[in-house]
Amino acid sequence: EPEVTQTPSHQVTQMGQEVILRCVPISNHLYFYWYRQILGQKVEFLVSFYNNEISEKSEIFDDQFSVERPDGSNFTLKIRSTKLEDSAMYFCASGRSESLGEQYFGPGTRLTVT
Amino acid sequence: DAKTTQPTSMDCAEGRAANLPCNHSTISGNEYVYWYRQIHSQGPQYIIHGLKNNETNEMASLIITEDRKSSTLILPHATLRDTAVYYCIVRVTGSARQLTFGSGTQLTVLP
Numbered sequence: 292e293p294e295v296t297q298t299p300s301h302q303v304t305q306m307g308q309e310v311i312l313r314c315v316p317i318s319n320h321l322y323f324y325w326y327r328q329i330l331g332q333k334v335e336f337l338v339s340f341y342n343n344e345i346s347e348k349s350e351i352f353d354d355q356f357s358v359e360r361p362d363g364s365n366f367t368l369k370i371r372s373t374k375l376e377d378s379a380m381y382f383c384a385s386g387r388s389e390s391l392g393e394q395y396f397g398p399g400t401r402l403t404v405t
Numbered sequence: 406d407a408k409t410t411q412p413t414s415m416d417c418a419e420g421r422a423a424n425l426p427c428n429h430s431t432i433s434g435n436e437y438v439y440w441y442r443q444i445h446s447q448g449p450q451y452i453i454h455g456l457k458n459n460e461t462n463e464m465a466s467l468i469i470t471e472d473r474k475s476s477t478l479i480l481p482h483a484t485l486r487d488t489a490v491y492y493c494i495v496r497v498t499g500s501a502r503q504l505t506f507g508s509g510t511q512l513t514v515l516p
Contacts, residue, residue: 295448324503326504328446333506333507333508334443334449334492334504334506335506336503336504336505339502339503346502347502347503349503380446382448382449384448384449389498391498392437392439392454392496392498393439393451393454394451394504395451396448396449396450396451397448398447398448399446399447399448
């Protein structure tokens with residue numbers, strides 16, 4: 292069964308550094324998403340992406356964040372200058388079609404900012 | 406998206422049916438009910454969704470009341486691997502929209 296994959300599984304970085312989290316969505320999916328979950332808290336939406344542009348973004352997704360689909364398979368989340376409060380699990384998800392609406396999540400990348 | 410209310414936690418004996426309730430009294434006509442679960446900090450997993458008819462798939466059944474103000478997710482024969490946080494989410498489909506996760510119900514399947 293096709294799955295969303297994410298790399299790395301754990302990333303440790305120093306405050307102020309740039310990080311890129313990578314995702315390979317399910318191959319025939321057209322809708323892509325990033326969510327995050329701070330330890331012990333709810334899963335929070337960051338951004339959705341369709342047709343090579345951002346469809347929707349939350350207040351969390353400020354100028355420090357960007358997303359890109361550099362080729363036909365990868366979907367990346369970049370944080371330009373990490374802060375301590377960016378430490379969280381970051382989940383990528385993909386969806387097949389607008390009408391069906393379900394999203395399939397990857398295993399997550401644990402980002403630790405020191 | 407309409408607000409949902411779920412119990413904080415539930416227990417279920419292994420092999421028995423787990424019935425997880427969700428209230429969504431402010432649901433509007435074009436909003437679907439989605440269920441996801443999250444097993445111990447893994448990525449959320451899609452389970453099932455429906456509009457007004459009952460739905461069943463290989464994982465679970467979804468029963469939506471006639472007035473659509475509440476629903477129940479049924480895991481027919483719960484196993485220890487079903488221990489997870491279960492989220493009931495109401496949202497409009499037909500758009501690339503976000504899922505808004507609440508606190509969910511922590512289901513613990515007991516041996």
